[in-house]
Amino acid sequence: MYGETEPAAAAAAERTAFRRAEKQYKLYKPPKPKGRARSKRGSGQGGGGGGEDLSSVIDFHALLAAGDGGLPAGIGRSELAGFDRPIFCFLDRPGFYFIPGALSIDEQCYWIKESLKTFPQPPNRTNLTALYGPIFDLLTAAKNQKILVEVKKTDGQEISEQNSDGRKIHSNNFKFIEDSEIPKGEVYRSTAATTLFRKLRWSTLGLQFDWSKRNYDVSLAHNKIPDALAALAKMMAIPAMPSGEEFRPEAAIVNYYSPSDMLGGHVDDMEADWTRPIVSISLGCKCIFLLGGKTRDEIPIAMYLRSGDIVLMAGETRECFHGVPRIFTGSDDEEISALVSQLCGEDDSFILNYIQNSRININIRQVY
Numbered sequence: 368m369y370g371e372t373e374p375a376a377a378a379a380a381e382r383t384a385f386r387r388a389e390k391q392y393k394l395y396k397p398p399k400p401k402g403r404a405r406s407k408r409g410s411g412q413g414g415g416g417g418g419e420d421l422s423s424v425i426d427f428h429a430l431l432a433a434g435d436g437g438l439p440a441g442i443g444r445s446e447l448a449g450f451d452r453p454i455f456c457f458l459d460r461p462g463f464y465f466i467p468g469a470l471s472i473d474e475q476c477y478w479i480k481e482s483l484k485t486f487p488q489p490p491n492r493t494n495l496t497a498l499y500g501p502i503f504d505l506l507t508a509a510k511n512q513k514i515l516v517e518v519k520k521t522d523g524q525e526i527s528e529q530n531s532d533g534r535k536i537h538s539n540n541f542k543f544i545e546d547s548e549i550p551k552g553e554v555y556r557s558t559a560a561t562t563l564f565r566k567l568r569w570s571t572l573g574l575q576f577d578w579s580k581r582n583y584d585v586s587l588a589h590n591k592i593p594d595a596l597a598a599l600a601k602m603m604a605i606p607a608m609p610s611g612e613e614f615r616p617e618a619a620i621v622n623y624y625s626p627s628d629m630l631g632g633h634v635d636d637m638e639a640d641w642t643r644p645i646v647s648i649s650l651g652c653k654c655i656f657l658l659g660g661k662t663r664d665e666i667p668i669a670m671y672l673r674s675g676d677i678v679l680m681a682g683e684t685r686e687c688f689h690g691v692p693r694i695f696t697g698s699d700d701e702e703i704s705a706l707v708s709q710l711c712g713e714d715d716s717f718i719l720n721y722i723q724n725s726r727i728n729i730n731i732r733q734v735y
């Protein structure tokens with residue numbers, strides 16, 4: 368993840384409106400169940416247990432349900448010929464579009480599975496790559512309670528195996544083995560695959576992003592964006608594209624959020640043409656998304672992003688700070704319960720368990 372504030376600048380950053388909003392939502396605690404509510408701060412109208420308030424968070428699903436009559440000032444709703452989904456926008460944030468419930472439950476389940484199974488596969492890089500080298504089949508290893516071990520190489524011994532597709536695996540000296548197979552005395556580092564899976568924070572598809580240089584490194588091996596994801600992004604990008612032009616999906620960042628994770632305020636400015644949108648898909652647990660202005664001093668707009676929602680950021684909004692200060696885990700989340708009915712296969716329980724406490728975001732970009 369990125370966008371974290373440098374320690375030296377942290378105190379100053381606290382003073383910005385964006386940082387204050389991040390803090391407000393990060394600290395929000397749901398109200399205590401009736402009868403146990405305390406009378407101090409936070410028990411008032413709309414207040415959370417920590418005194419923070421969610422009443423100004425925009426809920427596009429509620430606006431959709433309320434119909435055309437109930438739009439608050441500053442929010443517009445448009446229809447586009449040939450695009451059979453509602454689209455919301457902010458009158459003072461040109462280039463920002465919100466498509467609530469853009470994906471069906473089936474589509475959400477499909478992309479959740481792809482995000483966990485396929486997208487972290489090499490040559491795609493993840494936050495774990497720098498530590499362990501390429502890791503293949505992490506989801507399967509985690510499901511099967513495997514252990515990733517670093518094995519001492521003896522002179523001339525090359526640790527390499529082929530997986531079921533005939534691909535060479537483990538050119539590094541880490542490999543997944545059963546707990547019972549850990550050879551005594553030969554292993555000097557081991558981590559449970561389930562632990563690694565929980566530590567997955569991002570993976571990159573298509574052109575690979577180099578976080579240290581904050582730029583794309585075209586010299587890194589990469590696959591093109593999977594066809595189905597490219598087709599989805601092209602279709603969903605239409606409201607933000609100049610008419611008659613087609614979005615070219617060239618790179619994507621997949622963010623994996625566990626309950627306490629946040630994404631600090633940042634601007635995505637590494638793509639050449641800001642008239643092209645970032646197509647951003649939300650899956651799993653609901654979150655608060657902050658859309659600020661061109662400086663951190665502007666008070667950001669807070670909105671809920673739910674599983675299946677798609678956000679487009681193009682034009683002037685490409686210059687706006689944005690981030691995710693808070694995700695909401697918990698089984699009472701309506702969107703998650705809808706996924707439960709689809710993720711009921713024997714093989715799905717690991718994924719269901721993961722997504723009930725996590726959020727995934729896939730954001731697709733045209734780089735050139």
Ligand SMILES: O=C(O)CCC(=O)C(=O)O
Pocket residue numbers: 620622630635647649656672689690691728730
């Ligand atoms: O998680 C999200 O909804 C936003 C992600 C984002 O802004 C990014 O990866 O640049």
Ligand SMILES: [Fe+2]
Pocket residue numbers: 633634635689
């Ligand atoms: Fe971003």
